Amino acid sequence: MDMTVTAWETELTPTNGSDRAFYQLYTEKIILEVLSAIVALVGLAGNAVVLWLLGFRMRRNAFSVYILNLAGADFLFLCSQSIYILYEIFYLHFVLKKVYRFLMPVSIFAYISGLSFLSAISTERCVSVLWPIWYRCRRPSHMSAVTCALLWSLSLLMTILDKNNCFHLFDSLNHPMCQVFDFIRLPWFILLFVLLSGSSLALMTRLLCGPHRIPLTRLYVTIMLSMLVFLPLGITWFLSFWFSDDFNTNHLSMTILLLSCVNSCANPIIYFLVGSFRQRWRKRKHTLRLVLQRALQDTPVVDEPGESLPGETLYMSESSPGQ
Template structure:
């Protein structure tokens, strides 16, 4: 409950500020489109936390079947959208480094908006199973609870349960994680080969992106498989591991929705300088795209994105 309360307050306020500045106070660019959609996904996820707080406080779901399904699909859709957007941002940066001329001619905010819309549609499709399985039940004490009903019969339940866990792991972690690592590896190799920077900060920031993504999501998927095993087993040790480890892994997963704005602030520019500026100036420094002219015949490249210099990368966090 403490973690959920913190996520609700920090996530709604932090992402709300990002949405306000990105949508109403800043020029629309490709980067702004990515960060705006990412902030919307995290904001919606954070805004649903009061339902879980009430649920945990009273050990009772008082909101009915409809809200049980709405809560389930919105949570999963925004989780998928957030992860997919992080992957798209990495791919976008990689393409900008590899094909700068094509990006100058075709990489536009309008195209980015269509890609973001596609991300939301794909996230919705991946969330449909949770909409179908979400139901409410009643325990022996007469309290209602919201849960995933995977069907009738042990074999059917196990098959559906396994399918959703494996699907979320493959498409919600494994593939995005591989793509993010691959993109940043290509970018760093290109920087080293072309001697674009002599600072060690770009490599530290890129490493932070990968590590933070892994730390927030890998434990959650590990204990999803543990929970899958305990659901059809009477092993006491597995049950204990699920209860203890599952709580910790869920806490890390919840923090995903509120950590990004703080990473923008602390890692986007020097903290002491940013602290003296307005919030708008902070986000502008983090998000604004610059023009870096590099001659291709002297180990340099031309690009319209400052994110080629990874020292200016806003870390997208967990």
């Protein structure tokens, strides 16, 4: 028994630095997992607050419907990622063995949905700026709710067409139907990224350049910050799944997992930072609901630190169309 223990200890002793490198990589992996878990929990709490406020405590209109659905997509994504992180940290293979196989489709579904809602928010805001008369007079009623329902359905369809699901259906990634699925999904992703980046660039141009610049509102700031945070992280997340074989080395998968959690966690933080900017927190009436209302208000930013807009005017302009 003593000879066995001695041999085992000798085997664990780093002779050529390989064991030390292994422990270093293992430590880095644990650090990334713990950071991802912390960010995911913060994001879950933030998106849960947004869902509660927009779903039950505030009156919804055009853009708040998109924000509500975006918070739902981020919450679903962070839930799936939290389960995956617990799976990795505590090695719960027996408990989560059956759940684990559903985490990837749920994550992809939530990611595609979030990307779709962000593209819809940016595109609709760009249309409202470039063609304001048509937008105010001709925009269909309840367009936001119908658009969100359609985007949820399309996101589910694109998730079903994912290559991992294709493998489960046909037991091969080289099946002709898998190539057809990729041919359908790729144009949709390209269209979403083009709409997101193009409309964001158009909004920034109208805000910062030209003689007919539009006044800056908190809603513009909220949308632009969400776009700027999402684009680099979202593209990286997309590439990691499109070229999954090239992203499975050197902890890149865990790094991308952390970045994806940061991406979904950032939106609630942006809402509350923009809503509380230049506001005094001494008064008790500055609740989270009013802060979120300020972040979505479509009126020029008030310069006075203590000045606030009454009641519903904190929300988006009453002249905007309905859902």
